[in-house]
Amino acid sequence: MRKIVAFEQVSLDGFFVDAKGDMSWAHKQDAEWNAFTAGNAGGNGALLFGRKTYEMMASFWPSPLAMQRMPEVAEGMNSLSKVVFSRTLETVSWRNTTLMKGDLLTSVREMKQDSGPDLVILGSGSIVSQLSSNGLIDEFQVIVNPLILGAGRTLFEGVKEKTPLRLLRTRAFSNGNVILYYEPAGSL
Numbered sequence: 001m002r003k004i005v006a007f008e009q010v011s012l013d014g015f016f017v018d019a020k021g022d023m024s025w026a027h028k029q030d031a032e033w034n035a036f037t038a039g040n041a042g043g044n045g046a047l048l049f050g051r052k053t054y055e056m057m058a059s060f061w062p063s064p065l066a067m068q069r070m071p072e073v074a075e076g077m078n079s080l081s082k083v084v085f086s087r088t089l090e091t092v093s094w095r096n097t098t099l100m101k102g103d104l105l106t107s108v109r110e111m112k113q114d115s116g117p118d119l120v121i122l123g124s125g126s127i128v129s130q131l132s133s134n135g136l137i138d139e140f141q142v143i144v145n146p147l148i149l150g151a152g153r154t155l156f157e158g159v160k161e162k163t164p165l166r167l168l169r170t171r172a173f174s175n176g177n178v179i180l181y182y183e184p185a186g187s188l
Contacts, residue, residue: 105136
């Protein structure tokens with residue numbers, strides 16, 4: 001059975017995008033952080049996106065600028081299998097991408113039952129909210145950035161039920177980011 005992992009960045013006040021929908025604030029560069037992200041991008045998982053995150057990622061990672069700035073991450077992002085859920089996209093052009101137009105919950109339940117690599121959600125807040133609400137995320141990897149945005153969208157916008165989590169481990173980075181690894185803990 002495949003695992004679904006949500007790998008997300010948030011500000012200290014809990015927003016994953018600012019009030020204008022921007023998340024460029026989450027892209028700090030230093031050697032330690034770059035090595036960590038390059039290692040993650042080189043993993044053997046498959047990426048899962050909503051339309052907005054897919055369009056943002058597909059506009060950058062296949063570009064010459066991405067290859068120049070972060071060649072290891074770009075190579076990993078471009079070679080990984082990708083699944084994008086969208087009701088409005090007609091085609092996808094990013095290499096190794098499958099477009100899914102069916103029901104998100106039904107499709108993800110089926111994907112979890114298949115053999116294959118784990119699925120990693122990057123960004124895609126509405127997908128994280130829907131899958132969280134239905135108990136379909138197996139692990140949350142949340143990077144807390146040392147920044148207060150004051151306004152924006154929360155990652156779990158629309159979640160109505162409490163979801164207790166169990167802390168698995170943490171890691172602090174010299175750039176001030178802290179990653180928290182959680183799994184669902186069951187009922188309260």
